[in-house]
Amino acid sequence: GQNIDQPTEMTATEGAIVQINCTYQTSGFNGLFWYQQHAGEAPTFLSYNVLDGLEEKGRFSSFLSRSKGYSYLLLKELQMKDSASYLCAFRSTGGFKTIFGAGTRLFVKA
């Protein structure tokens, strides 16, 4: 079957670095996405990985290991505005549906 798992909540301090992990299981994999969702708002796209390795985009980086079914989102120099939910999602082959995790709520404290 298809399954995706990420921690429910995390707390970090302003200015610090935080890593949000995601594990997934699927028989057909066609890329992994990270989205940010502030409370009461729409999810917005952060990053996409289809090959193993690290993709860096400013303060945010995303890593993928396809053999381990594992990804993480790394947020550096945390700011209060980074308090949000972070959704991990993979796209499956054969239909190109996207399966979302339940999201990780990140609280950034001063």
Place this chain on the structure above:
Amino acid sequence: DADVTQTPRNRITKTGKRIMLECSQTKGHDRMYWYRQDPGLGLRLIYYSFDVKDINKGEISDGYSVSRQAQAKFSLSLESAIPNQTALYFCATSDRGGNQPQHFGDGTRLSIL
């Protein structure tokens, strides 16, 4: 103006009523999706459409129907609403290609009493 527009933004209605949620987009994308989001469960796919003549069920389509009136419009209907359909509903679009992200509307908060 928003690229993906959902109406209404909020709706409270009673059990048994028929409800239509509408979505329109100006992004020119062929692919459109309807999701519901419940606390602790994440986004779950209700229906998706890859072009005007293509409609597909998602993982939780029971109790819902959709209509793709044009490339830019995709509506979701609840024929006879029930309380466990209370949720936050999102419409999304994407361009063709497996690496293309989805672009979400601002959501419709639906409460069924």
